[in-house]
Structures are given as structure tokens and as C-alpha cells.
Amino acid sequence: MAQRKRATIREVAQATGLSPAAVSYALRGMQVSEETIQRVRRAAAELGYEADPIARALASGRTGMIGLLCGSLEDLWQQSLAVGIGRALRDKDRYALILDAAGDPARERTLALQLRDQRVDGLIVQPVDPAARFWADLADSLPVVAIGDALLHGHTAAEVVFDNRRGVTMALEYLRDKGHRRVAVLTPTRPSTPDRPADVHVIAEAERLGLDIDVRSAGQSLADSAGVAAGLLTRADRPTAVFCFSDSIAYGVYKAVAELGLSVPDDVAVMGYDDHPMSELLGLTTVNWDLDGIVRAAVRLVVAASEGKTHRRRIVQEPGLRERVSVRPGVI
Amino acid sequence: MAQRKRATIREVAQATGLSPAAVSYALRGMQVSEETIQRVRRAAAELGYEADPIARALASGRTGMIGLLCGSLEDLWQQSLAVGIGRALRDKDRYALILDAAGDPARERTLALQLRDQRVDGLIVQPVDPAARFWADLADSLPVVAIGDALLHGHTAAEVVFDNRRGVTMALEYLRDKGHRRVAVLTPTRPSTPDRPADVHVIAEAERLGLDIDVRSAGQSLADSAGVAAGLLTRADRPTAVFCFSDSIAYGVYKAVAELGLSVPDDVAVMGYDDHPMSELLGLTTVNWDLDGIVRAAVRLVVAASEGKTHRRRIVQEPGLRERVSVRPGVI
DNA sequence: TCGCTTCACTGATACGTTTCAGTGAACCGC
DNA sequence: GCGGTTCACTGAAACGTATCAGTGAAGCGA
Structure with missing residues (x-):
């Protein structure tokens, strides 16, 4: 660790015969003559000087x-x-x-x-x-x-x-129009998280559309949502469609479906939310932002x-x- | 923006009747009596004091x-x-x-x-x-x-x-064993980037295995690699297999294949590199890390x-x- | 009791910038 | 030639901490 010390603003000041303040102003193009700016720039380049971001943050309160x-x-x-x-x-x-x-x-x-x-x-x-x-x-x-x-x-x-109200409505109406009634809804919400307005809206909309819904928390990871989906799909009264509140969750459902030897959309319909680039490859119907x-x-x-x-x-x-x-x- | 000013170490010092230095040591559990540590902790909590990370970084040279x-x-x-x-x-x-x-x-x-x-x-x-x-x-x-x-x-x-040498060898040997001879190789390398050792190794290995390869830069984005793949797949002497130096590139190939109305693996074999979670869903054969x-x-x-x-x-x-x-x- | 060590703490300085409040000179209109 | 501005720059004080070199007191063994 034999690094030589960085040049400071003081050294640039010394080299140009100016005060540190003048150098500081010059490098930011404030309140100094054009000629001085050039002189300071040249000296700074020569010494390899660059303002220390930490010191700058402390003094100015800003970091960029x-x-x-x-x-x-x-x-x-x-x-x-x-x-x-x-x-x-x-x-x-x-x-x-x-x-x-x-x-x-x-x-x-x-x-x-x-x-x-x-x-x-x-x-x-x-x-x-x-x-x-x-x-x-x-x-x-x-x-x-x-x-x-x-x-x-x-x-x-x-x-x-x-x-999100519109997004939820679009998704649920689409599923209803395709003939689905028993719909599972998988959200990324954690148990400790306050209810998102969108989650609340899902219930209201399902009611309005006459859907029989089952809202569940699907966790954060692919494995989590695959696990939840597997539980859902092995039940006797398996839902005919799953609405996932993120495409990532939908990917977890695909994983569970594959592992159970089932198929999308023949055995269960899946609807996503977000439109991640991979959804195009998987053929996932989804709400796009x-x-x-x-x-x-x-x-x-x-x-x-x-x-x-x-x-x-x-x-x-x-x-x-x-x-x-x-x-x-x-x-x- | 009516935020009240943060408490400083000086105020904690004043409140406890100690010097700022003592407070600094106490909060990091160095060189002070247990009783003082407790007293300082209490005062700090009361004043809502927390050390300013920027000032700390400037003084100590470390940030965490x-x-x-x-x-x-x-x-x-x-x-x-x-x-x-x-x-x-x-x-x-x-x-x-x-x-x-x-x-x-x-x-x-x-x-x-x-x-x-x-x-x-x-x-x-x-x-x-x-x-x-x-x-x-x-x-x-x-x-x-x-x-x-x-x-x-x-x-x-x-x-x-x-x-990577081993990874490349595994992938190319696998393709050869499956009967492929005309293989395209898609790398993430940019034109301006120096040759990666792995890229060099690809050519040597292809020679050794008697493969007829065509190495191309596939860009960074899904659209880029899809574009390159589309060019490759519409040629008369279309390769029978594509080895992609990242799964992301392979996804781009899948996209091109789908848009051309072709199919993996019936029309072209695809081999990935990395093993991203999505590759399981897509059925992509790949090198895993x-x-x-x-x-x-x-x-x-x-x-x-x-x-x-x-x-x-x-x-x-x-x-x-x-x-x-x-x-x-x-x-x- | 004496010298030595340890302990708990202090005072001052360093870190490298920005920025405020000038300061002298040049320039202006009249 | 005089008050007032503007200009280009300076000196010093922040910003809030860490750390070095003490310092006085207490503790200790002999």
C-alpha cells in the first residue's frame, strides 16, 4: 500500500499563487476571471488534483x-x-x-x-x-x-x-371475460406490511365482478411463490386462474406448474402484473407499465x-x- | 423544509460534562469506563444523536x-x-x-x-x-x-x-456429443473490450473438437442479442446450435427464434452460460455456477x-x- | 514512601473542502 | 474628482468527527 498522497486544493493554490478559496471558485467557474480559471485548470491537471467528494459533502452538504x-x-x-x-x-x-x-x-x-x-x-x-x-x-x-x-x-x-386500481380492474375483468370464476390472487405483501391500497381494491373488484377469490401472500423469492402456488394447485378445488401481483410471482407459479406436471394455460390460467422482458418469452399475459x-x-x-x-x-x-x-x- | 438541526457530538459532550473526544471513544467502546459508556449512550439516545457518516469518513478515512x-x-x-x-x-x-x-x-x-x-x-x-x-x-x-x-x-x-476454460470445454463438448458441428458463439464482449481469455479459449477448443464456429458480439441488451441472433438464423447456412456466453444472451436468441416462427430445439439448439433462475423455466441447457x-x-x-x-x-x-x-x- | 504503570479522560489538531464577510483596485457617471 | 458599483480575490470560519500526545489521579509492588 504505497500510494502517494492525493493533491489537495492547498497545493493547487500554492502552485498558482492563489488562495484555496479562489481555486475552489475557479474550478466551479464562479466569481473569477476567465484567465484565472484556465490557469487553475492547468495546474490542477498537472498535479492530478480532483476535489475530494467526502470533504466537499461535509462542507457543502451535497454529494451529487x-x-x-x-x-x-x-x-x-x-x-x-x-x-x-x-x-x-x-x-x-x-x-x-x-x-x-x-x-x-x-x-x-x-x-x-x-x-x-x-x-x-x-x-x-x-x-x-x-x-x-x-x-x-x-x-x-x-x-x-x-x-x-x-x-x-x-x-x-x-x-x-x-x-393500480385500473390495473387490477383490467386484470380481473380480463379473467372474468375469459370465463374464470375461481381465482387465486398472489401478492408480494408480507404479513408485517400494512395493506396496500391495491390489495384492498382487489377484494372490492372481485365482489363487483362476482369472482370467488382467495388472496394469499406469495413471499419475495421465486422459491417462495412456487411453494405457495404448489399448495394452491394440489387442492381439490384448485382455482382455474391465478392472478399474480408481479411477474416474478407468476414465474414462481410457472415453476410450480412445471414441477407438478401441469401446464399453463391448459390446467391453470396465469395472469401477471408488470411486464418484465422475460414475460414475452414465457407467453405470460400481463398488465404492462x-x-x-x-x-x-x-x-x-x-x-x-x-x-x-x-x-x-x-x-x-x-x-x-x-x-x-x-x-x-x-x-x- | 423546517428540519431542526441534528445533534452533534459536542452537544452530547456538554450534556454529559465530558469532552467530545471522550464521547467519541465511549460510543465506540474504547478506553473509557463502563459507567461512562452507559451515561453517554443514554444522553445520545435522549438527544437523538447519531454520528454523522460523512464527517466520520473524512476524519477516519473509512465509511463501512x-x-x-x-x-x-x-x-x-x-x-x-x-x-x-x-x-x-x-x-x-x-x-x-x-x-x-x-x-x-x-x-x-x-x-x-x-x-x-x-x-x-x-x-x-x-x-x-x-x-x-x-x-x-x-x-x-x-x-x-x-x-x-x-x-x-x-x-x-x-x-x-x-x-471458464472448463466451462467452455463442457459446453462445446456437450454440443459436439449431441452431433452439432456448425456452432455460432455469441459473446457479451464489446468491440472496444480487450479479448477475454475465455473468448480465446473458445477458438482453441472449437479447433480441437473439430467444430466449425462463428464468434460474434451479441451486445448487452435483450434486443441486441435478439437482433444478432435473427441475422444468424435467417442465413442459408444457419448454424445448428448457438452457444451463448450468458443466459441473458440466450434469452435474446429465444426471442429471435420465436419471432421467426422457429422453435428451440427443433430448428436450432441453444446453450447458455450462468444458469439464471429463469433458465429453468425456459428449459435452457446451460453451464451452471x-x-x-x-x-x-x-x-x-x-x-x-x-x-x-x-x-x-x-x-x-x-x-x-x-x-x-x-x-x-x-x-x- | 517512591517510582512505575495503568486508567480515564482532555485539548488540540487534522481531514479537505465550501462559503461568508470582507478588501483593495478599477471603473462608472456626473 | 468624488461617491458608488462592480470585480477578482483573500482570510477565516465553518462542517462534525477521529485521533494523537499528553495529564492527573489512582493503584501497585517493594
């Missing part, structure tokens, strides 16, 4: 980083979302600090506060518990952009909200807010239906 | 964070790897700062240096260019653990190396190295073959 707090990175679609946001931020010369709440509201709280302490300039969050009180405190001290569900407390900078549009909107809003241009916008995403082959027409 | 520099997060298996490492680190009360080189050696270099400047305590890297010179400088100033290929320059703390073992090893090694317990270990991962249904036996 955006926090991304994901609901559950076990979910493949959320992985895509995280990767997309990371890339979009990089294109704007910002960096993402990605954390995973793993579906746990308590962890979500801890990590959110930790991100604030890390001086992220803004926070994009896909809330596990949109009704938690601490969001209010958080949104007071930094710009928060919520994706998916809007935060109930706190003055968020912006929201990219999914019209515009991933790219969501990424762009969230990044644009959080970057704008972190620069003080606070527009306070609410963008609503509308779902589409991707009809493939996992739901057979004409059952019963 | 581990950098994770991925080769290309477009790849689904690498996404799984990143998520797994993030979770494993969290279980050790460390946090991952995840960055994506997106297959670009220049970006890899920039990001690696940036992570060092962020004072990460260690770096896990899946190198795009293992032969780059800058790794030497980097490994001099912080513990680096390489995954996949070993770094050629620099004294890394540890390596979790894949036996022990993801969980890799994650655990890398995390254990980097955490140990960041704590100064430098063992300098080299762990070699051996591949397995997951035989499924994407390669039909008895061709020609």
Missing part, C-alpha cells in the same frame, strides 16, 4: 448522489427499474446509491434515514409502507420522489403514481428537485394489457 | 461501505449477483455502493477511481478488462476482490475465479480484507452442466 430505495430487489421487474434508474442518472452525471428494503417497513425506515445522513441530494423511493409517518420528516429535509404509490404524509417533491417512461420521469423529477427547481408534479401512469397465451379463452 | 463494480448490469445473472451481494453485505452491517461499468473499460476505470475517492472500505469487482494497468494503483490503496477473472496487475486482496457460493465467498473475503485480516486467497469456482431441453439429442 441520488438515493434509490427499492421495495424489494428480489423482484425482477424492480431490478430492471433499479438498473434503468442507475443508468439514467449516470447519463445526467449523477450517481445512484441503491438500497433494498426487502419488503420490510422497518428496514425501509432505517435505510431512508441512512440515506439522508449520507447527504444524498434527492431520494427516489418505491415505498413498502406509503402510510408511514417518517416520510414527512424525510420529505422536509430532502426532495423525495415516490414511485408506485403516493406517500400519504409529507410534502414530496413529486410522484410517479401507478393507477411503461418502465422506460417511469424511469425517465422519476429521474427528471428528482434531478430537477435536487437543483431547487421544485415543480411539485404528480405523474399518473396508466396500465396496458399485454395479451399473450397464459390465459386460455373459453373456460367453462 | 463496500463498492461493487459490476461488468454489465444489463445482464440478468449479474443483476442477481449484485442483489445477492447487496443482501449479504447488509447481513454483515455493511452497505454496498453498486455501480455499473456497462461493459465499457473506460467507464470501469472512472468508476473504480470514483469509488476509491468515496472511501469505500473495499471493492468487489467483476472486471471488464482484467488486464488494465490501473488495477495495480487501486489495489495498492484499498482491498480489491475480483470475481470472474483474476486481475493481471496489482496485488488484489483475493479472487473468486471462474474456471454456484451463485450463492460466489456471493458468500466474495463478501467474506472483502469484509475480512477491509478489517485488515488479509489472507490473500484465491478461490476457484468449478462449473456444472444443467441439462434441460434446449439441445435436442441426435442431430445429424
Whole structure:
């Protein structure tokens, strides 16, 4: 470990005969003559000087980083979302600090506060518990952009909200139109998690449509949901269709179906939610969200807010239906 | 934005009648009496004090964070790897700062240096260019653990190396045994990327096995590899098998095959590399790596190295073959 | 009782920047 | 030629912690 010490701003100041303050200003193009800027730039390049991000963060309170707090990175679609946001931020010369709440509201709280302490300039969050009180405190001290569900407390900078009621309605109506009555619903919700508005809506809509539904928590991993699905499919009164609240859960159902020697859609219909790229290959009929549009909107809003241009916008995403082959027409 | 100011160590010192230094020591359980520790803890809790991570990083040079520099997060298996490492680190009360080189050696270099400047305590890297010179400088100033290929320059703390030669041999021998002679090979390598040792080995092995191969760069995204595959499959002398250097690429081939109205394995055999969870559902025959073992090893090694317990270990991962249904036996 | 060690703690400085409140010079209109 | 601005820059004080080099007191053996 024989690394030579990094050059500091003081050394650049010495080399140019300026004060450290002048160098600091010059490198950020503020309040100094054009000629000085050039001189400082040259000296900095010569010494291999680059401002220390940690010292800068301590002094200025800003880091250039955006926090991304994901609901559950076990979910493949959320992985895509995280990767997309990371890339979009990089294109704007910002960096993402990605954390995973793993579906746990308590962890979500801890990590959110930790991100604030890390001086992220803004926070994009896909809330596990949109009704938690601490969001209010958080949104007071930094710009928060919520994706998916809007935060109930706190003055968020912006929201990219999914019209989940519409999505649920689309999915359930589609299944009903295909002749399904006995429908299992698999959600990613954990027992400890507060009820999501979408979950509540499922029950109301099922009632309205005359569906006989059975809502279950499918866990976070592929193995979890496969296990739950296996239990469901080996029962005597097996549902004719399964509506999965994420494509990842649907993949677990496919796994269980294959292991039981059954077939989709001949023995059971499967309906997804999200439209992950793999769903096209599997022929999964699913509710589609515009991933790219969501990424762009969230990044644009959080970057704008972190620069003080606070527009306070609410963008609503509308779902589409991707009809493939996992739901057979004409059952019963 | 009416947040009240955070408590500082000085206020805790004032409240307990101690010096800031004593409080700093007490909270880390060093050099102070048990009674004082309790008193300080109580006062800190009362004031809601928590040490500022940025100030701590500046003063101590450490952050508790581990950098994770991925080769290309477009790849689904690498996404799984990143998520797994993030979770494993969290279980050790460390946090991952995840960055994506997106297959670009220049970006890899920039990001690696940036992570060092962020004072990460260690770096896990899946190198795009293992032969780059800058790794030497980097490994001099912080513990680096390489995954996949070993770094050629620099004294890394540890390596979790894949036996890619063996993996390639397994895949190509399998295809030959199934009767394939005309084989396309799709690699994730970019034009600007230096040749990976594995790519070189492919050519040597193909020669040895008497295979007629056609090596092509398949890009990073699903759409990219689907495009390349489509070009390949519409030629007159279409290959009878495609060996993909990642499962993600294989998924792109499946997409192209479906769009052309062809079928796997009837019209073309497909062989993957990695064994992503989705490959089981698709029936993709592939070379398997022990993801969980890799994650655990890398995390254990980097955490140990960041704590100064430098063992300098080299762990070699051996591949397995997951035989499924994407390669039909008895061709020609 | 004396010198020595250990213990619990203090004061000061370092970490490397940003930023606030000037400061002197040049420039302006009148 | 004079008050007022603007310009380009400086000095010093943050930012909040860790850590080094003490320091006085207590404890100890002989």
C-alpha cells in the first residue's frame, strides 16, 4: 500500500499563487476571471488534483448522489427499474446509491434515514409502507420522489403514481371475460406490511365482478411463490386462474406448474402484473407499465428537485394489457 | 423544509460534562469506563444523536461501505449477483455502493477511481478488462476482490475465479456429443473490450473438437442479442446450435427464434452460460455456477480484507452442466 | 514512601473542502 | 474628482468527527 498522497486544493493554490478559496471558485467557474480559471485548470491537471467528494459533502452538504430505495430487489421487474434508474442518472452525471428494503417497513425506515445522513441530494423511493409517518420528516429535509404509490404524509417533491386500481380492474375483468370464476390472487405483501391500497381494491373488484377469490401472500423469492402456488394447485378445488401481483410471482407459479406436471394455460390460467422482458418469452399475459417512461420521469423529477427547481408534479401512469397465451379463452 | 438541526457530538459532550473526544471513544467502546459508556449512550439516545457518516469518513478515512463494480448490469445473472451481494453485505452491517461499468473499460476505470475517492472500505469487482494497468494503483490503496477473472496487475486482496476454460470445454463438448458441428458463439464482449481469455479459449477448443464456429458480439441488451441472433438464423447456412456466453444472451436468441416462427430445439439448439433462475423455466441447457457460493465467498473475503485480516486467497469456482431441453439429442 | 504503570479522560489538531464577510483596485457617471 | 458599483480575490470560519500526545489521579509492588 504505497500510494502517494492525493493533491489537495492547498497545493493547487500554492502552485498558482492563489488562495484555496479562489481555486475552489475557479474550478466551479464562479466569481473569477476567465484567465484565472484556465490557469487553475492547468495546474490542477498537472498535479492530478480532483476535489475530494467526502470533504466537499461535509462542507457543502451535497454529494451529487441520488438515493434509490427499492421495495424489494428480489423482484425482477424492480431490478430492471433499479438498473434503468442507475443508468439514467449516470447519463445526467449523477450517481445512484441503491438500497433494498426487502419488503420490510422497518428496514425501509432505517435505510431512508441512512440515506439522508449520507447527504444524498434527492431520494427516489418505491415505498413498502406509503402510510408511514417518517416520510414527512424525510420529505422536509430532502426532495423525495415516490414511485408506485403516493406517500400519504409529507410534502414530496413529486410522484410517479401507478393507477393500480385500473390495473387490477383490467386484470380481473380480463379473467372474468375469459370465463374464470375461481381465482387465486398472489401478492408480494408480507404479513408485517400494512395493506396496500391495491390489495384492498382487489377484494372490492372481485365482489363487483362476482369472482370467488382467495388472496394469499406469495413471499419475495421465486422459491417462495412456487411453494405457495404448489399448495394452491394440489387442492381439490384448485382455482382455474391465478392472478399474480408481479411477474416474478407468476414465474414462481410457472415453476410450480412445471414441477407438478401441469401446464399453463391448459390446467391453470396465469395472469401477471408488470411486464418484465422475460414475460414475452414465457407467453405470460400481463398488465404492462411503461418502465422506460417511469424511469425517465422519476429521474427528471428528482434531478430537477435536487437543483431547487421544485415543480411539485404528480405523474399518473396508466396500465396496458399485454395479451399473450397464459390465459386460455373459453373456460367453462 | 423546517428540519431542526441534528445533534452533534459536542452537544452530547456538554450534556454529559465530558469532552467530545471522550464521547467519541465511549460510543465506540474504547478506553473509557463502563459507567461512562452507559451515561453517554443514554444522553445520545435522549438527544437523538447519531454520528454523522460523512464527517466520520473524512476524519477516519473509512465509511463501512463496500463498492461493487459490476461488468454489465444489463445482464440478468449479474443483476442477481449484485442483489445477492447487496443482501449479504447488509447481513454483515455493511452497505454496498453498486455501480455499473456497462461493459465499457473506460467507464470501469472512472468508476473504480470514483469509488476509491468515496472511501469505500473495499471493492468487489467483476472486471471488464482484467488486464488494465490501473488495477495495480487501486489495489495498492484499498482491498480489491475480483470475481470472474483474476486481475493481471496489482496485488488484489483475493479472487473468486471462474474456471471458464472448463466451462467452455463442457459446453462445446456437450454440443459436439449431441452431433452439432456448425456452432455460432455469441459473446457479451464489446468491440472496444480487450479479448477475454475465455473468448480465446473458445477458438482453441472449437479447433480441437473439430467444430466449425462463428464468434460474434451479441451486445448487452435483450434486443441486441435478439437482433444478432435473427441475422444468424435467417442465413442459408444457419448454424445448428448457438452457444451463448450468458443466459441473458440466450434469452435474446429465444426471442429471435420465436419471432421467426422457429422453435428451440427443433430448428436450432441453444446453450447458455450462468444458469439464471429463469433458465429453468425456459428449459435452457446451460453451464451452471454456484451463485450463492460466489456471493458468500466474495463478501467474506472483502469484509475480512477491509478489517485488515488479509489472507490473500484465491478461490476457484468449478462449473456444472444443467441439462434441460434446449439441445435436442441426435442431430445429424 | 517512591517510582512505575495503568486508567480515564482532555485539548488540540487534522481531514479537505465550501462559503461568508470582507478588501483593495478599477471603473462608472456626473 | 468624488461617491458608488462592480470585480477578482483573500482570510477565516465553518462542517462534525477521529485521533494523537499528553495529564492527573489512582493503584501497585517493594
